[in-house]
Amino acid sequence: MSRRPRLHIFDLDGTLIHGSAAPVEISRQLGLLDEIGEVERDLVAGRIGPREYAVRVHALWTDLTEAHVTAAFEAAPWLLGIREVWSEIRAGGDYCAVISLSPSFFVERLLDWGAHAAHGSRFPEIPFTRPVDPMGILSAAAKVEIAGRLCTEFGVALDACIAYGDSLSDAAIFAAVPTAVAVNADHHLAGLATHTYAGSDLREAYELVRPVG
Template sequence: MLLLAAAGESPGLEHRKDRHEQVGAERDGRASDQARRIGHRVARGHRPDRVVDPRAQREGRGRRGGRRQPELRIQDTWNWIREAGDYCAVVTLSPSFFVERLIGWGAHAAHGSRFPAVPFTEPVEPTGLLDAAAKVEIANGLCEEFGVDRGDCVVYGDSLSDVRLFGAVPVSVAIIADPRLVSLATHSYVGRDLRKAYELVRQAR
């Protein structure tokens, strides 16, 4: 079985990709600015192996000692997937240099949009930015790489850019997701424990 974590895109990235089709030069400049902001965030120590409930952040809940929400690590969940003999991969619109770090924490594969190397002295190449259709294409390639069928795939997602992917595989789990994505999902989970989201599918197998 292949479990796909279809992470949400970086804010505004998909919109700017559409914008490029109308005004290429303007879009390149904005994407470069976005890349620099992401790079600076990574440089400050932002950890892609930790997941925080965005709703709790907005509402000011869940902080340690009543002030900060605990961050959840994903390595244990991916280790369980590996131990079960399954594959796990991440497909996201976010920069590949950021997402590929997840391979070191247990993912079999990680795919993201191609950005210039930090400190972003080169322009962003629009053709390297992924979109919703690209997620499906990458999923097909992963199925071929790992020797599994689409029917053996489970996709976990939270973004509207995951709609096509949810429609391409038989089992899907919406995690703290947009209501429109939830309506398409086989399962839905709202919470901070990634193990419980994984268990929704494992128990049904």
């Protein structure tokens, strides 16, 4: 009997990007590390939610260009082995997707690395001439909703999904799927993960859930 296809769902910030986040790397290119640090601290402390976070980073990035985004993407501290893992997932008949609260204009670049799907918060076109639409900003609950849509699209059951994440925004998706890998995770995922990985190589994390045979 053939094995059922699986959907691997990856978080971006703190998971695929080791010890950092897309907005931080973008802000680094703009010389705004102190400013983004303050916004990040407010988010982590729960003083603001994803929508207010998006409004504030949008306000910081008034001078943002596609060149800044490209530089941030290329310089980000990515885990090793991402493309190799996704290639193996594809070769085995499984699917891989990235679902992140970070801007879609950054997240969608991972389609070129082999992801079947990449979803992020919708920001205006760069350079910004319009405000952020709060309805386009993703939340932890939205990750579960998008995962459900992807399951339908790919013909995968939700109970055949594997989630990879690191923080509170991944708790909902961890609770919704049977297998979850905490990657360099904080205390918010304690007790929710099937497997735990600390390190800098996605190949090692994937080894925890690689199909046998």
